[in-house]
Amino acid sequence: MAKDFKPKARRPRGFQDRRGPGLAAERALVAKIAAVYEAWGFEGLETSAFEYADALGKFLPDQDRPNEGVFALEDDDGQWMALRYDLTAPLARFTAENYDALPKPYRRWAAGPVWRNEKPGPGRFREFWQCDADTVGTASPAADAEMIAVACAALEAAGLKPGQYRININTRRLLNGVLASIGADDPAKRLTVLRAIDKLDRLGVEGVRLLLGKGRKDESGDFTRGAGLSDADAERVIAFVSAGRGERDETLRALSDVVVANAETDAGLVELRAINDALRGLGIADAQARFDPGIVRGLEYYTGPVFEAELIGAEDEDENRIRYGSVGGGGRYDDLVARFTGQLVPATGFSIGVSRLATALQAMSEADAEGPVVILALDQARMGAYLAMAQELRAAGVRAEVYLGQSGMKAQMKYADRRGAPIAVIEGGDEVAKGVVTLKDLKLGAALAREIEDNDAWRKGRPAQVETQRSDLVEAVTRMLAENAPARSD
Amino acid sequence: MAKDFKPKARRPRGFQDRRGPGLAAERALVAKIAAVYEAWGFEGLETSAFEYADALGKFLPDQDRPNEGVFALEDDDGQWMALRYDLTAPLARFTAENYDALPKPYRRWAAGPVWRNEKPGPGRFREFWQCDADTVGTASPAADAEMIAVACAALEAAGLKPGQYRININTRRLLNGVLASIGADDPAKRLTVLRAIDKLDRLGVEGVRLLLGKGRKDESGDFTRGAGLSDADAERVIAFVSAGRGERDETLRALSDVVVANAETDAGLVELRAINDALRGLGIADAQARFDPGIVRGLEYYTGPVFEAELIGAEDEDENRIRYGSVGGGGRYDDLVARFTGQLVPATGFSIGVSRLATALQAMSEADAEGPVVILALDQARMGAYLAMAQELRAAGVRAEVYLGQSGMKAQMKYADRRGAPIAVIEGGDEVAKGVVTLKDLKLGAALAREIEDNDAWRKGRPAQVETQRSDLVEAVTRMLAENAPARSD
Numbered sequence: 001m002a003k004d005f006k007p008k009a010r011r012p013r014g015f016q017d018r019r020g021p022g023l024a025a026e027r028a029l030v031a032k033i034a035a036v037y038e039a040w041g042f043e044g045l046e047t048s049a050f051e052y053a054d055a056l057g058k059f060l061p062d063q064d065r066p067n068e069g070v071f072a073l074e075d076d077d078g079q080w081m082a083l084r085y086d087l088t089a090p091l092a093r094f095t096a097e098n099y100d101a102l103p104k105p106y107r108r109w110a111a112g113p114v115w116r117n118e119k120p121g122p123g124r125f126r127e128f129w130q131c132d133a134d135t136v137g138t139a140s141p142a143a144d145a146e147m148i149a150v151a152c153a154a155l156e157a158a159g160l161k162p163g164q165y166r167i168n169i170n171t172r173r174l175l176n177g178v179l180a181s182i183g184a185d186d187p188a189k190r191l192t193v194l195r196a197i198d199k200l201d202r203l204g205v206e207g208v209r210l211l212l213g214k215g216r217k218d219e220s221g222d223f224t225r226g227a228g229l230s231d232a233d234a235e236r237v238i239a240f241v242s243a244g245r246g247e248r249d250e251t252l253r254a255l256s257d258v259v260v261a262n263a264e265t266d267a268g269l270v271e272l273r274a275i276n277d278a279l280r281g282l283g284i285a286d287a288q289a290r291f292d293p294g295i296v297r298g299l300e301y302y303t304g305p306v307f308e309a310e311l312i313g314a315e316d317e318d319e320n321r322i323r324y325g326s327v328g329g330g331g332r333y334d335d336l337v338a339r340f341t342g343q344l345v346p347a348t349g350f351s352i353g354v355s356r357l358a359t360a361l362q363a364m365s366e367a368d369a370e371g372p373v374v375i376l377a378l379d380q381a382r383m384g385a386y387l388a389m390a391q392e393l394r395a396a397g398v399r400a401e402v403y404l405g406q407s408g409m410k411a412q413m414k415y416a417d418r419r420g421a422p423i424a425v426i427e428g429g430d431e432v433a434k435g436v437v438t439l440k441d442l443k444l445g446a447a448l449a450r451e452i453e454d455n456d457a458w459r460k461g462r463p464a465q466v467e468t469q470r471s472d473l474v475e476a477v478t479r480m481l482a483e484n485a486p487a488r489s490d
Numbered sequence: 491m492a493k494d495f496k497p498k499a500r501r502p503r504g505f506q507d508r509r510g511p512g513l514a515a516e517r518a519l520v521a522k523i524a525a526v527y528e529a530w531g532f533e534g535l536e537t538s539a540f541e542y543a544d545a546l547g548k549f550l551p552d553q554d555r556p557n558e559g560v561f562a563l564e565d566d567d568g569q570w571m572a573l574r575y576d577l578t579a580p581l582a583r584f585t586a587e588n589y590d591a592l593p594k595p596y597r598r599w600a601a602g603p604v605w606r607n608e609k610p611g612p613g614r615f616r617e618f619w620q621c622d623a624d625t626v627g628t629a630s631p632a633a634d635a636e637m638i639a640v641a642c643a644a645l646e647a648a649g650l651k652p653g654q655y656r657i658n659i660n661t662r663r664l665l666n667g668v669l670a671s672i673g674a675d676d677p678a679k680r681l682t683v684l685r686a687i688d689k690l691d692r693l694g695v696e697g698v699r700l701l702l703g704k705g706r707k708d709e710s711g712d713f714t715r716g717a718g719l720s721d722a723d724a725e726r727v728i729a730f731v732s733a734g735r736g737e738r739d740e741t742l743r744a745l746s747d748v749v750v751a752n753a754e755t756d757a758g759l760v761e762l763r764a765i766n767d768a769l770r771g772l773g774i775a776d777a778q779a780r781f782d783p784g785i786v787r788g789l790e791y792y793t794g795p796v797f798e799a800e801l802i803g804a805e806d807e808d809e810n811r812i813r814y815g816s817v818g819g820g821g822r823y824d825d826l827v828a829r830f831t832g833q834l835v836p837a838t839g840f841s842i843g844v845s846r847l848a849t850a851l852q853a854m855s856e857a858d859a860e861g862p863v864v865i866l867a868l869d870q871a872r873m874g875a876y877l878a879m880a881q882e883l884r885a886a887g888v889r890a891e892v893y894l895g896q897s898g899m900k901a902q903m904k905y906a907d908r909r910g911a912p913i914a915v916i917e918g919g920d921e922v923a924k925g926v927v928t929l930k931d932l933k934l935g936a937a938l939a940r941e942i943e944d945n946d947a948w949r950k951g952r953p954a955q956v957e958t959q960r961s962d963l964v965e966a967v968t969r970m971l972a973e974n975a976p977a978r979s980d
Binding site: 017 | 495501537586829895
């Protein structure tokens with residue numbers, strides 16, 4: 001590199017810079033979810049970003065994904081390391097390494113970034129956060145029910161009310177039993193059927209019926225080859241995936257009516273009944289968690305119950321509910337440490353997609369994120385006095401900062417605007433002489449500028465700026481912030 | 491790889507697995523510090539783990555460190571990326587990339603892991619957390635004072651009281667002026683002098699005097715070659731680094747007495763006086779922040795004021811204070827984005843060493859971290875009832891969990907012990923028949939087992955287990971937890 005080489009300032013392809021209120025909301029979300037996990041007895045675990053490449057198994061939920069989609073490098077002793085692509089593979093390694101010393105069953109939660117070496121695209125990043133809870137070392141359906149209930153508690157801690165979310169539950173054993181009953185034992189055929197069911201949400205019953213049979217041509221004219229089931233077999237599958245009812249008890253009855261009894265369907269029904277009993281003990285209502293036989297959740301990974309968390313948006317003008325997609329999911333996977341030790345250790349877990357949940361919560365809420373109060377610095381010689389104002393405000397619990405640049409009044413007001421400040425505090429020469437400060441209500445100013453003040457009763461008759469005694473600064477700012485807060489609708 | 495290849499479960503060399511109360515304490519610490527940064531108007535920024543290698547400059551504070559000490563890999567488009575080794579280099583890239591759109595001055599905070607590809611050793615890890623605040627785009631000494639004051643606020647939010655910590659302040663300009671006044675302009679000589687001063691804390695005045703002169707032989711017999719200053723010049727340096735007094739005003743007077751006036755020492759004194767005025771405005775006492783001319787803080791990186799946060803331990807039996815070393819530091823570096831844009835952008839910052847602070851706080855506190863209440867599961871058929879108990883306790887704000895394994899009573903008690911549970915809730919057949927539950931006080935049990943109960947008045951006369959009506963579960967558990975809490979000493 002030449003001495004005067006200037007690198008271009010750019011972030012790497014497929015990565016994000018995240019800042020301000022959006023980032024703060026997401027971190028606050030993780031903290032709330034973590035507090036719930038802790039309250040339920042899950043213990044925090046933070047493994048490092050790196051694992052030895054041979055320790056990273058194929059724990060990706062979907063075998064379709066390239067196994068080589070990791071960031072790997074060779075350590076100076078010749079061993080290959082890779083960045084974790086999820087939080088489950090490190091849990092497997094950690095559990096296998098420390099099995100004897102762990103309390104068993106071992107409940108652990110973890111939150112942090114994971115990395116995927118994939119082709120970046122819109123909304124598809126190579127680094128993103130996961131927040132997981134897992135229980136290792138028990139096959140009890142109560143552990144699965146607990147994962148469902150803790151997910152409910154986490155979503156409510158995040159600010160959702162019952163009715164704004166739902167956990168949909170199924171079990172892989174029922175799916176397996178139904179597939180066995182129609183003779184779909186061939187792995188490729190199994191996969192095609194599961195993929196078809198997985199599209200129920202998007203394509204509806206008619207679309208799935210085509211994909212179970214000969215195949216389906218989509219709107220662009222592309223043809224997807226179907227599973228080739230007979231009409232009767234396809235109807236059996238359709239009857240199964242459509243057996244979901246509003247109440248869990250009812251769904252259990254409907255399921256025992258539609259499935260052909262075999263070892264797997266029997267085991268699946270026993271499992272769901274035990275989960276239902278445990279959910280009742282945990283006080284989880286039908287509106288919070290229901291059985292939905294159409295849930296597939298990954299193709300080859302899970303071995304028992306599977307869960308998916310869905311947000312339920314408000315109805316729009318056409319009475320359609322706004323859809324946010326899945327904000328989390330999980331299930332039972334009973335071979336967590338087998339690849340290290342050969343020992344079968346049952347486990348069940350739930351992962352919350354932090355970014356997606358944060359985005360949905362923001363879309364569902366009306367609240368504006370607000371910046372700190374900004375104190376203008378109009379006379380560098382009075383900097384100590386400005387800093388003291390900020391300190392007084394912070395002592396009263398008000399976020400506050402002093403403008404620290406050298407620019408004039410206009411640029412300082414622009415700065416306050418960029419910071420999202422609700423109030424600018426101004427102490428110019430006139431104010432100093434009179435022992436007062438001027439508070440500029442920037443929210444009201446913005447509203448006036450948008451000429452929407454007539455619609456907003458709460459803004460009526462309020463002045464856009466007030467003069468107050470310096471000694472009353474904290475009281476006046478606090479009052480203006482309170483007036484500024486929009487009336488709550490709930 | 492053979493099909494039956496079993497990888498060894500082991501974490502990569504030089505990395506840590508962290509869990510439980512220690513991890514929780516460290517995360518809580520970051521959250522508290524972040525809340526302070528937010529209250530002071532610093533905006534959160536999270537860049538990705540990767541930067542392009544050419545964008546990672548030599549922002550490591552110490553040029554001695556190998557510049558190649560990063561984890562790097564080649565992206566599939568041939569561009570080299572590396573994991574960040576601190577939070578400053580990504581800030582530089584981000585600022586240069588988004589300069590026009592940022593509010594200026596731009597205050598940002600960041601917290602997260604950084605990676606160093608170094609030889610691991612005891613207590614020396616290749617991944618660790620930093621928590622930084624920086625103000626970009628102002629040369630104002632008020633910005634430096636604010637970094638000092640926000641560091642005080644952060645340390646107090648972390649639980650330290652004034653008197654338990656101190657920020658020591660110096661300025662590189664005074665050091666430069668003193669070096670110029672003794673004719674130490676040669677970079678190698680400068681470095682040797684700065685290194686000698688940096689050892690004041692460890693070697694005392696006598697040791698530094700030797701290192702400024704001909705050199706010093708340490709206890710092992712190894713000889714460190716000195717800077718070769720004349721006795722008179724060495725004394726000048728010694729007089730300067732010893733000019734620190736308990737009060738900032740006093741130190742400023744002492745400094746103007748000992749330093750030879752030149753452009754740099756004049757500028758340094760002006761800078762410190764301005765910082766002192768701003769600190770007064772911010773209400774920062776002499777006990778919280780003092781001027782200490784012996785502080786060097788990295789060798790080539792900083793251009794103006796430098797700060798270092800020191801914890802002040804209690805006195806031990808010999809009236810020596812326990813030393814914890816530096817838990818953070820920072821200073822002014824005025825070439826943040828110059829290597830990208832050529833433009834000089836002044837900046838000042840402070841970085842808290844989260845792990846070291848958490849360790850020190852833990853050493854300074856007596857508090858035991860406590861696990862959740864554990865409800866034993868003695869009859870799988872009653873699982874719903876156990877889960878309901880846990881749910882009731884959690885609703886009352888008590889961390890609680892049900893044992894989900896299949897083992898018997900003894901193993902379940904061992905489990906509760908490993909979880910650090912304060913109480914085990916037992917509902918066996920007898921209890922069910924009587925409509926009661928038994929609460930086992932595990933802390934008291936442990937104390938009895940250690941035979942220290944006689945010394946602890948609060949434990950006197952308390953039974954190690956009580957039977958209570960099932961309907962009184964929450965009340966009885968809450969009462970036992972309150973009795974269990976040791977009397978506070980403050």
